[in-house]
Amino acid sequence: MKNGHAQTASRVTAGVTFAARLAFENICHAFGPDSETLRDVTLAAEPxxxxxxxxxxxxxxxxxxxxxxxxxxxxxxxxxLNDREIAGPSVFLPPEKRSIGLVFQDFALFPHLTILENVRFGLTALSSEEGRREAMIALARVGLEDYAASYPHVLSGGEQQRVALARALAPRPAVLLMDEPFSGLDSRLKDSVRAETLSILRESRATAIVVTHDAEEAMRMGDRIALLKDGRLVQSGRAEELYLRPANLFAAGFFSELNVFQARVKDKMLDTPVGRIASPGFAEGAETTVAVRLTGFDVSETAGEFEARIVARRFLGVVELLELAVSGTDEPVRARVRCGALSTKARDIWLSLRKSDVLLFETRRESA
Structure with missing residues (x-):
């Protein structure tokens, strides 16, 4: 069976139309009076x-x-689209007039059409010969021109995804939309197909908007990330910004597994089960949510800042996942540590907290 990257070396490069800026202004949407799905979303994808x-x-x-x-x-x-209204109070351009391509989650290939016919399907404005030429260019761009006469069922999941991408790129759209494009792929293929797709997007120069529920995938793919919750835009920016400076506990928890504690500011410090933490910018007496990433602990069998007892440990390859009993909390504290950092017989250990993996939020705002 062919894998999803068998013909990467044969890909050719070809550009599309000039990339466009796609902007959403104060978008609201509801399926009924009690089912708001989008609430005043303002966001733009740059060229x-x-x-x-x-x-x-x-x-x-x-x-x-x-x-x-x-x-x-x-x-x-x-x-x-490029400051031209394509959908609003007085304008609604139909999909075929928008210069916007769409890759569906399930690829949506027609099983009774050849690969070439699938890619040529949307090129209705061109003559048969011109459509065939453009479709072959798109297939060459994704390294699958040798499969033009084949049918979708003979291709692997990764190859089908690349055909769907070729079909969306064939009309040379200014913006490409991709809805969970890798969710149907085998986990072993995802990394390579994602990398290939990103390379093709760079070469084609189209503006792209990719939907995902996977934070790591968003960080791998996106120049910028827009995080949504309950129809609202929570935060947008580069991956580093959302990871290092999350707007709230929800954003922090979407990018990292967390231990969460509650503490009150006293003398500019917070007393938590995992140590005393400085609280710059928080008022005296403020109720504070302290979030500590699972990677935020150094472990030792001989010395550290505070003691813990291993309740459970799980080998995960490069790291181990520990559940720890710590004084001051009934909930187990979880930690991800490098394999080999502790002996197999270790039970009572020492922890030291990495302050860079501690995030603080005002509790009142988190519960609002």
């Missing part, structure tokens, strides 16, 4: 940028993508 829409199921990611494509209509707000 040539890969923007990842990230969030849990039901956060509004796919709905926003469908509004951009023209499959769904917003309740209020506007969609603009």
């Amino acid at each position: 040539g940028e890969v923007l990842c829409l990230l969030g849990p199921s039901g956060s509004g990611k796919t709905t926003l993508l469908r509004i951009a494509a023209g499959i769904e209509s917003q309740s209020t707000g506007r969609v603009l």
